[in-house]
Amino acid sequence: MASQFGLLLRQWRQRAGLSQEALAQRAAVGIRTVRGLETGERTDPRMGTVRSLADALELTGAERAELFAAAGRDEPMPVEPVRFDPLGEAAETLKAAVEARWRREEEQRQIHDPVPLPVRWDAAPEELRDSWLNIGGEVELGARLDQVVEVHRRVGSRRLVVLGRAGAGKTVLTTRFVLDLLAAKDVSDPVPVIFSLGSWHPERVGLRDWLAEQLIRDHPFLGAPGPSGGTLAAALVDAQRVLPVLDGFDEIAAGLHRPALNALNTTTLPLLLTSRVDEYRDAVAGTDVLTSAAAVVLVDLTCDDLADYLPRTTRKSGPAGNVWKPVLDEVRIGGPLAAVLKTPLMVALARRIYSDTPDHDPAELLRFHSSEEIERHLLGSFVPAVYGSEAEQVKPWLGYLADHLSGLGSHDLAWWQIGTTSKRRASIIGLGVGVAVGVADLLVEAALLGALTVRGLLFAVMIGAVTGVFSGLAHWRAVRMAPLEPVRTRLRLLGSRAGSSGSAAGGPRVWERIWLGLRFGGAVGAAYGVVRAMAYWLVTDYRMSVGVLVDVGVFAVVFGVGAGLVFGLVAAAEAPLDVRSAGSPFSLLKANRRAVLVMVAMCVPVFAVFVAAVTGVVAGGLTALRFDVAWSPLTALALGLVGGIGGGLAYVLSLTAWGQWVVFARVWLPLTGRLPWGLPAFLDDAYRRGVLRRAGAVYQFRHARLQDHFARLR
Known part of the structure; x- marks a missing residue:
């Protein structure tokens, strides 16, 4: 039920002839703030918010007093004019969006079902970190997943590098870091935001500019003007009200790791950076360590970790009790299986294939004789396990998407880029435009002139053909200058x-x-x-x-x-x-x-x-x-x-970008069998099944290893 404040706000807004959106723009507050105050969802507005709304509504002195009284406070007489903090409002809105997004992702990935895998780390070798003097003093770095925020705060510079091999749990760690830092609810903390580094080209765009672009991509409201020119996104980055969580340094395009590390060293931004060990070591050897950054290395899961986790994921039982017992016995004596089940990725795949799927016995893993065979089996069995009888139908579609991402050199599956790796891109666009314009011309002329004539039909064909050629050329020229966004x-x-x-x-x-x-x-x-x-x-x-x-x-x-x-x-x-x-x-x-x-x-x-x-x-x-x-x-x-x-x-x-999506993703690629007709539903279903994950405005394969597996099947 709306409060007295909400009723007054709605009454005076309607008197002014303003929509909720228009009032929010005029008062420089969020639309959700206005909506929440009017509906009663928000009952304790800030003093600055009440003042901004009163100014925007041009209330009289008595009306202002009534509005402040309804909010349960008196309007103070400031010595100096009090200005609303647009960056503070933007940061709060961003914080809510980030927390909701990554909490859903953590649930979707079954990280807490039944318990999180124990991700732990030790201090990295000395040659992979800066000197303790530059870092801000020597600290103890070894810890476990639930202590990641504590470890980051121990580092004086607030710059931490997390290293680990493929599937070691780096993505799980970044998610937990973001959620734990947000849960601390310390107003002095910046908003932690995960950025996938694979799309950054450090020789074309600086780090701060790229961070702002990614923020606007995932949160379009941050494209609004900031208080000092530029965008809100750029202002948040420059004011260090965003803490970059840079995931996947190793995923930056080949040959760009050293320029990327040089670019990172030109800033003093607090950050958390993840990478595979070898790629980071090579970049350090060619340039220098990340300035003022401490470094940790994720350690392998132990047999005790597996024994505590895998039996809890299923109620199945074999002849000797729990169905995972033969696998755990094999792990204890070492060998290929023990080497594979050291990373959270492979354990998660094994759990999904054998614990979550009926009639699959994990003892099947005992018949393989090398680590490579076991990994190929787990990667290849994942999609059949989650799709069942539909697996053979969806494999070519997933293969096309993986091949498309390989062609882009990216892990980000963006809807506005689907089809852009086609060699006949401009021709396909021209064909689509020509058909659409020709049909539209026929329909309009028939509706207005009452009949179709030979001249009208001929004109429709010709105008479609000419417009198609012209549009194909225009598209070719436009995308050569800049991708359609x-x-x-x-x-x-x-x-x-x-x-x-x-x-x-x-x-x-x-x-x-x-x-x-x-x-x-x-x-x-x-x-x-x-x-x-x-x-x-x-x-x-x-x-x-x-x-x-x-x-x-x-x-x-x-x-x-x-x-x-x-x-x-x-x-x-x-x-x-x-x-x-x-x-x-x-x-x-x-x-x-x-x-x-x-x-x-x-x-x-x-x-x-x-x-x-x-x-x-x-x-x-x-x-x-x-x-x-x-x-x-x-x-x-x-x-x-x-x-x-x-x-x-x-x-x-x-x-x-939307028109390009229609031509390729909704018509051409389904027509040629490379993608399904209902692509949005297919991608959402793949996300719910755990094959894909969401990263802001884009999808990604659950892991780069899974993407590589499907790309090789093409």
Whole structure:
């Protein structure tokens, strides 16, 4: 039930004619804060929040007093103006999002089912850490999983390197570090955020800039302007209110480990870095240790660890009691099986295959004679164990995804990159645009003109072909300059005040978009004029003459100015996506789809009306100059709609990340059998089965070893 404060807030907000979102923007507070106060979910607002809301609502003195009284406090008279801390609000919102995300991931990975595997570590060799003087004093580093925050705090510099072999538990440790640090609820602690280093190219982008980009990718609301220019994400990084947990130094592309270590040494940011031992040792040998950083090495699981864990994962029993007894007996005498079951990854795979699956006996592991055979068996049996009879169907799909990631040199499965490793990428985009534009033209002309004509059919085929070629070339040129990234904005009502979290689209960005619209619309208009003339020429006695050049010029100018107009309007109406857009990879996809479709819905009517009106004016002028002009309001409207819808489709499918996703992931790759038709459902199902994991706005294979296994099957 809403409190008295919430009732007053809603009453005065509605009196001001503001939505919850508009009030949040004007007051520079989170939308969730406004919503929670009005519904009663939040009952103890901060003094600064109440003051910001009162200022935004322009309350009178008596109304301000009433609002503060409803909040259970009196408004103090500050000596100096008190300003709301946008970084504090952003950090709190980020903290809540990070904690919710990684708690779900820990549950999904069954880390506490029935108990966590005992991950322990010892101090790393002296040559892999900096001197104790630079670190801030010698400390004891050996510990276990539940002490990771304590160990990090012992290190004076707050810079810790965690080393371990593949599958040793580094990812489990980073997750536990984040959750334990957040659970400490110390307001002086920065927000720990896990960053997968595999996508960082240190020779192209600096560490701080890359961290800000990754924050915005996973939490689009941090793309809003910060208090001193730039974005909130960059401001949080620069103010050290984010603690980077850099996972997978070894996953950085080959040849870049030494530049990466050099780049890390140019900063003094507190951090936690994980890596395989060999890759880190090689980088250190070629450059230097991580400045001011202590280092630890994860140790292997013991036979006692396995004996305490594996029997607790199942109720199955064999002839001699617990079904795991023959395996544990073999481990005790050493050999290949003991060597394999030393890492949490292999133990987790064995548990999933034999404890969680009916009719699978772990004694099967005893028939293998080498560590390599056992590891291949566990990796190869994992998917059949979790998918059962569906395994043979899904293996090629997982193989394609693994091969796609290998082609990208990445472990991040991003929906906006699916299909981008295709050698015929631009041709496929052009084909998709051509078919979509041709069909759209037929439907629009049939609806407005009441019938399909030979000329109309011919025009649809030709405009589809020309637009497809043009769009394929535009896509090829665009992706050579920069990859297509997800939309980070949504449309807000024109005239609403953005406040500190409002749109960053003003100024130069608006002019950039207008220029893009002029070029894109002008090219589409010129192509339209040529195709229109050719269609008339092929089915009538229409003569190609100087009138064709006039048509091409008119359509190029009208379409170009119209597209520039709508692109500028869209840019001026943009505001950053809020935090709800980053709950999962496909929530970001849905936000992108919504943003793109709203943009098209806004652009097409404006463009159609503009073209109809301007071509009428131009037709009158050409008639006065004694040109033979055939024009009517209906044909002009049809022209505007065909141009708007066709141009909109061409732009969306060739120059936006969501359109690229539609062409490849929803049509081309399923049509050719490389991925399922219901790809979002398939990826979500693979996540729930534990084959994939989530890392912000992207998926990853459960482990790099599993990705490599499927890539080799292609």
